[in-house]
Amino acid sequence: MRGVLLCALSTLNYRNLAPGTLEFPQGVTGIFGENGAGKTNLLEAAYLALTGQTDVTRLEQLVQQGEKEAYVRADLQQGGSLSIQEVGLGRGRRQLKVDGVKVRTGDLPRGSAVWIRPEDSELVFGSPSGRRGYLDSLLSRLSSRYGQQVSRYERTVSQRNAALRSGEHWAMQVWDESLVTLGTEIMLFRRRALTRLDELACEANAALGSHKALVLTLSESTTPETYAADLAARHAEEIARGSTVTGPHRDDLVLTLGGFPASDYASRGEGRTVALALRRAELELLAEKFGEKPVLLIDDFTAELDPNRRQYLLDLAASVPQAIVTGTEHPPGAALTLRARSGRFTVETACADPVHADPEEVDPVRAGPVEVSA
Ligand SMILES: Nc1ncnc2c1ncn2[C@@H]1O[C@H](COP(=O)(O)OP(=O)(O)OP(=O)(O)O)[C@@H](O)[C@H]1O
Ligand SMILES: [Mg+2]
Numbered sequence: 605m606r607g608v609l610l611c612a613l614s615t616l617n618y619r620n621l622a623p624g625t626l627e628f629p630q631g632v633t634g635i636f637g638e639n640g641a642g643k644t645n646l647l648e649a650a651y652l653a654l655t656g657q658t659d660v661t662r663l664e665q666l667v668q669q670g671e672k673e674a675y676v677r678a679d680l681q682q683g684g685s686l687s688i689q690e691v692g693l694g695r696g697r698r699q700l701k702v703d704g705v706k707v708r709t710g711d712l713p714r715g716s717a718v719w720i721r722p723e724d725s726e727l728v729f730g731s732p733s734g735r736r737g738y739l740d741s742l743l744s745r746l747s748s749r750y751g752q753q754v755s756r757y758e759r760t761v762s763q764r765n766a767a768l769r770s771g772e773h774w775a776m777q778v779w780d781e782s783l784v785t786l787g788t789e790i791m792l793f794r795r796r797a798l799t800r801l802d803e804l805a806c807e808a809n810a811a812l813g814s815h816k817a818l819v820l821t822l823s824e825s826t827t828p829e830t831y832a833a834d835l836a837a838r839h840a841e842e843i844a845r846g847s848t849v850t851g852p853h854r855d856d857l858v859l860t861l862g863g864f865p866a867s868d869y870a871s872r873g874e875g876r877t878v879a880l881a882l883r884r885a886e887l888e889l890l891a892e893k894f895g896e897k898p899v900l901l902i903d904d905f906t907a908e909l910d911p912n913r914r915q916y917l918l919d920l921a922a923s924v925p926q927a928i929v930t931g932t933e934h935p936p937g938a939a940l941t942l943r944a945r946s947g948r949f950t951v952e953t954a955c956a957d958p959v960h961a962d963p964e965e966v967d968p969v970r971a972g973p974v975e976v977s978a
Pocket of ligand 1: 618619620637638639640641642643644645646664665666667668669904932944
């Protein structure tokens with residue numbers, strides 16, 4: 605299967621990164637450097653330029669201290685054609701362009717990148733909202749309608765909560781109707797998607813050498829069949845609490861490992877394996893949906909102390925058309941290795957014969973030396 609290719613990444617005033625352009629070949633690019641060198645920042649910038657998304661809530665954090673605006677740009681090849689995606693960042697503001705035309709996040713291609721990082725363990729051990737966020741963000745990438753319905757549903761919940769608190773109970777029927785319509789669609793979509801997600805995550809968990817079976821289920825506060833009735837039954841309680849207590853915004857993606865919820869019983873290492881299995885499942889689902897493997901960004905493979913998971917990450921990187929892997933040590937087997945130092949990236953070793961895209965399938969990728977302008 606062919607893949608999305610990040611041909612070049614340009615940044616200006618992005619965190620500690622020196623301004624400039626990095627060109628990437630196909631295959632694995634390894635980036636190593638000491639703590640604080642800018643490795644995570646580079647992957648974060650690549651993910652933002654490829655998907656338009658960041659989980660940072662205060663966008664100004666991404667802007668270099670002392671500057672007002674930042675900019676990232678990806679030259680990428682997707683679906684056999686080249687395009688340029690740009691993201692401009694200012695105080696609380698994000699502007700996206702594709703080939704020079706302003707777009708919204710939802711208009712960007714949705715299967716461009718998957719980012720695996722040490723913080724993914726939080727998916728397993730953190731709160732249900734983190735797992736819902738994983739599920740919602742993945743399903744929104746599989747279906748733009750799902751993403752729109754989730755946004756509408758969330759807006760309805762906060763408007764309904766405001767009405768509950770302000771005593772506007774006469775408005776409740778209107779909110780209830782849209783809540784049930786939107787919430788039912790969300791629950792049904794989640795149920796359908798979970799079947800395949802569960803299969804893929806279980807396969808990945810087993811491939812990671814786990815002897816315990818992983819099962820993904822939804823813990824639902826209501827069902828599509830009973831939502832309207834459940835809402836009516838808890839009306840008095842909702843008025844007392846001033847918030848909506850029934851619906852898919854309260855659901856959890858339960859990760860059961862060896863018969864017990866991983867969030868409460870898994871060891872740190874087992875949790876890390878489950879998180880990796882979820883990311884692998886994300887990669888496969890996006891590839892199935894869009895017919896191309898996303899660019900794989902792996903942050904800090906050296907954070908993996910378990911040799912089995914370390915090797916799994918490196919094998920996974922080698923199995924996709926393009927991956928960028930960072931670590932405090934040299935990632936082995938890379939087509940291009942860069943050394944990171946104070947936000948600058950210099951070539952340590954370049955493959956003598958960089959891999960080019962199959963001309964039958966896609967246009968050749970610009971591969972070559974890395975230019976970093978100071
Ligand atoms: N807005 C910003 N402006 C300037 N510098 C920033 C900004 N945000 C973060 N930094 C700095 O960027 C540096 C590099 O951070 P980064 O997380 O990329 O390092 P890293 O190479 O991944 O290190 P580690 O190996 O510890 O994970 C940090 O020292 C941090 O202080
Ligand atoms: Mg880091």
